[in-house]
Amino acid sequence: MNSRAPVMNDQHAPAVGQPYTRNDQACHDLSIRVRDLNLWYGKNQALNNLNIDLFQKNVTALIGPSGCGKSTFLRCLNRMNDLIPSVRTEGLVEMDGLDVNAPKMDEVALRRRVGMVFQKPNPFPKSIYENVAYAPRMHDLVSRKAEQDELVENALRSAGLWNEVKDKLQEPGTSLSGGQQQRLCIARAIAVQPDVILMDEPTSALDPISTATIEDLMDKLKEQFTIITVTHNMQQAARVADYTAFFHLGEIIEYNDTKVMFSTPAQKKTEDYISGRYG
Numbered sequence: 100m101n102s103r104a105p106v107m108n109d110q111h112a113p114a115v116g117q118p119y120t121r122n123d124q125a126c127h128d129l130s131i132r133v134r135d136l137n138l139w140y141g142k143n144q145a146l147n148n149l150n151i152d153l154f155q156k157n158v159t160a161l162i163g164p165s166g167c168g169k170s171t172f173l174r175c176l177n178r179m180n181d182l183i184p185s186v187r188t189e190g191l192v193e194m195d196g197l198d199v200n201a202p203k204m205d206e207v208a209l210r211r212r213v214g215m216v217f218q219k220p221n222p223f224p225k226s227i228y229e230n231v232a233y234a235p236r237m238h239d240l241v242s243r244k245a246e247q248d249e250l251v252e253n254a255l256r257s258a259g260l261w262n263e264v265k266d267k268l269q270e271p272g273t274s275l276s277g278g279q280q281q282r283l284c285i286a287r288a289i290a291v292q293p294d295v296i297l298m299d300e301p302t303s304a305l306d307p308i309s310t311a312t313i314e315d316l317m318d319k320l321k322e323q324f325t326i327i328t329v330t331h332n333m334q335q336a337a338r339v340a341d342y343t344a345f346f347h348l349g350e351i352i353e354y355n356d357t358k359v360m361f362s363t364p365a366q367k368k369t370e371d372y373i374s375g376r377y378g
């Protein structure tokens with residue numbers, strides 16, 4: 100086993116060759132299983148032998164210095180790296196037992212199950228209503244207008260935006276504030292009833308109040324969805340994440356319960372990073 104494999108400091112060390120997991124008892128709520136994942140951009144290896152189990156209905160934060168592979172890893176979970184021609188991937192990413200990279204995996208269906216929210220809010224140039232209704236219609240999740248209306252309302256309510264927009268659903272999504280636009284993007288992601296929501300620095304373009312609103316929202320959304328978020332903000336990881344994985348130079352150095360990792364990191368590199376000594 101890679102000597103720098105992720106470490107779970109309050110758990111039994113796994114047998115040689117076995118991946119690190121949170122604990123045996125929790126394996127029933129496994130959502131995503133990653134084994135020996137390697138990724139290259141052309142000749143440059145960006146992910147190096149990653150092994151990690153991600154658990155259902157939790158928030159997992161991916162932290163680490165710039166360029167350590169957090170976003171690249173996130174994009175492995177919904178095959179968005181396939182859109183980059185120079186990318187080559189090896190290893191297993193399994194979601195609820197299904198091999199995400201299997202040739203017969205339907206990428207459109209996969210991206211319905213794995214929603215994504217980006218750093219910069221990116222609503223479609225359409226009405227607030229259409230931003231939410233479009234994908235469910237494309238995926239045939241609704242047939243009647245009344246059903247569609249209900250779905251739009253539910254998604255906007257779940258994203259904590261309904262009360263602010265219910266009287267202006269036909270206005271452009273882009274007319275909303277940055278924080279509202281990000282919640283609209285979250286409503287759009289949850290409208291297709293995914294299992295997993297990937298968030299790539301979802302609050303880094305937002306003011307502190309909008310950031311706090313999104314953090315509260317993540318706490319509610321994890322009752323229904325598995326959330327994996329990239330963040331540069333240590334306090335945010337400590338506030339929102341049940342589990343945290345620390346990445347460094349394309350490897351997972353440590354992965355653990357967030358409270359444990361932040362109070363007693365097992366690795367010197369983790370300690371240096373979370374205490375702000377580098378990165």
Ligand SMILES: Nc1ncnc2c1ncn2[C@@H]1O[C@H](COP(=O)(O)OP(=O)(O)OP(=O)(O)O)[C@@H](O)[C@H]1O
Nearest residue numbers: 140145163164165166167168169170171172183185
């Ligand atoms: N499209 C791409 N083509 C080539 N190399 C890339 C591409 N995207 C990322 N990389 C490289 O892969 C490595 C990991 O980048 P990635 O963006 O995943 O890191 P990150 O930890 O998310 O960084 P940041 O915190 O700055 O967003 C870096 O060396 C980066 O330069």
